[in-house]
Amino acid sequence: MTAAAPGGLDLEKLFAARLYAARARPYLATALFALHTVESRWVPTMAVDRHWRCYVSPGFVDSASVEDLAGVWVHEVSHLLRDHHGRSERVARERGLSGPGERLRMNIAADCEINDDAFGDGLARPAGAVTPESLHLPRGELMEEYLTRFRLGPRTQDLAWLDCGSGADGREREWDLGPDGAHGLSAQERDAVRFRVAQGIKARPGKSPRGWRRWAEEAFHPPQPWRELLGAAVRSAASGPGVGEDYTYGRPSRRAACLPGVVLPSLRRRPPRVSVVIDTSGSVSDAELGSALLEVSAISRAVGGRRDLISVVSCDSAARIAHPLCRAEGIRLTGGGGTDLRSGFAAALRAQPRPDVVVVLTDGQTPWPDARPPCRTVVGLFSRQGTDSSWDENDPDYVPDAPPGWARVVEIGPAAPGGR
Template sequence: MSPDEPGRPAREAGPAAAAALDRDKLFAARLFAARARPYLATALFALHTVESRRVPTMAVDRFWRCYVSPAFVAATPVEELAAVWVHEVAHLLRDHHGRGDSYARRHGLTGRAERLRMNIAADCEINDDAFDEELPRPPGAVLPADLALPEGQLMEEYLTRFRLGRLTEHLAWLDCGSGADGLEREWDLGPDGAHGLSAQERDAVRFRVARGITGRPGDTSESWARWAEEVFHPPQPWRALLGAAVRSAASGPGAGEDYSYGRPARRSASVPGAVLPSLRRRPPRVAVVIDTSGSVSDTELGSALLEVAAISRAVGGRRDLVTVLSCDAATRVVHPLCRSEGIPLAGGGGTDLREGFARALRTRPGPDVVVALTDGQTPWPSAPPPCRTVIGLFDRTRLPTWDEDDATYVPDEPPSWARTVMIGGGRAGR
């Protein structure tokens, strides 16, 4: 690929290419970047620069070293260099190397071509809101629109939407380093090289940047605000959280407990002529109320059926102890759990889970735990049920809140007496 090929940053040839790194210009650009994006200043100044003629432009590794091409610095205006500084440090703050490694393991991806695809996807995540009048878009910086992709998505979401081909062939030169995709490069100094940050130091930098962002709401983009929130409240595996919440509710005091004469109580010896029952623990019964109103998508209903199976496992695999109710504005038939994929989810109207709670509590024998799987756009019971309650709330952070009858409708938060778990988002509410 020639240096002047469209879409690729210009590179000087001849004596300039062999010149020493202009550190004054490079550091002036970093200061420019810190003034344009003050919330990233801690991270920008935590990077240690390493001169390298093997990198195309600038690249980072997971240990917060920034490898810089002298020719690229010489050929690039300060404002564009500042934008590249912000771009590279964003890879590290958003842990694209760790996420790239994890994605590659889950999907069995190997080779440089797949890592290039990860680099492109990570760039799309960063660049959709990275540039403005202060930090102009550098030549060759890829935007989601260049690949006919929507804005505002994460690297993992972009990876499911495109493959290398005609739209990406001009990006074959792209290489932001191992800090962007997790694959070590030949120029990396590695974990034992000089000036790398330890894991604790890297976490401290992320924490300070996140604290700066949350401390000045409104001064940052939505994607950076979302990132900062996740630094303080990292996402957790939501299915494990849901199972843990159900198990905790089922094992709480009074849940699954009853008196039995099958084994007399030890206190009977102190009451001659009387046989006292003992308190025995039986397997807990769970009633699952699934929101089938019109505001719940088919994808979310499919996810709800998966959660029913997970709930069954959480109570020891006893499907006979789990009942399922579909509910919109009215509650449908109660189904014993035999096969979750065979449960009909009738509904499609408005939402009122109060009916679902009332019907679940009328089942006999009564439930020890009620689990509601919903998008949250519903009235809630005014008083807590006489048993433990877990709410699995479909993650709607990327969707507008709406109501089929009122465009200004904003749903109430789930009640404080229930344990809330985000389904798909992975975060426990309470």
């Protein structure tokens, strides 16, 4: 390979730096070599777009050392692997952020997420790299968290030049070749690269920083928005035909005019009653029980905030008393033995008035009722990723029954450990 003509992009130096980066971070090699380089005099240093093109300033390559260029290679490909463009767009929609100033803040926050543990161990930190410490921020947080911790001001006034491209903050640039430009990766190719990188990290977990190990776990098991799914399932069940409907004489029926002298009741809709059955058996962890109490509060919001219409039953092999919901934190979850949620269903359905919706929060290690309950049922199933959910110390051949087909099932993922 020969260097470019004077004034052009020094590809020999640039690719030597990429090889240096791949040797220092071998688990990123697939991603580094998937990037297609594009010479651009618009970018201050190097920048990426969402289609995995890397735009490179010839002047920057001439002025930087191979070691610094290697660090920038790793930095830019990290934006793409961690989906900073997609995450920035979601944050912008959710928080109403717009304009170049807010996009610069997103770029800075994304850089802080990457740079807190990207360098060292054979990879030099490039000159001018933004770190959490340089902004007096804590290490180990996500871009979304950093965004809440700083505003543009004196500490960031020297960062106005920063521009890692649309691949970092989601805002299209003048130099972007766009989805129809040459050498872009398709969505399937991008996913394949991420999967290969995650495979490499999981194969040798001791060789990568903690942030990358967490990212690899999520790449293999992408978190579902289970709280939104659970809330939507409860709302759907609570608003179904027949739910929360009853006859009342408080307002005469419109059909009463057809029968003079006869008072007919009208069908009125009332707020639905919800009974929450929480699995408190020994196979459910304290963290999951804490998560269950949080879900009780979320369920109350899903049905309009009427806590007086929600009751809670704790159940292992036997059901306890149904508690009316005042404060989720004040509910005592007793149990710790085996699991038989059939008694929990029975206790919930014995309540007067009878619930319109039963929500069950469990790990699934239970027999289920043979008959469909006379109300809607939603099952929140605690995730058992990475464990053998069929294990039973008394019966090694035990395989738990899947939730019945008449229940709407939502898998409840593990609590986020501050991963990336």
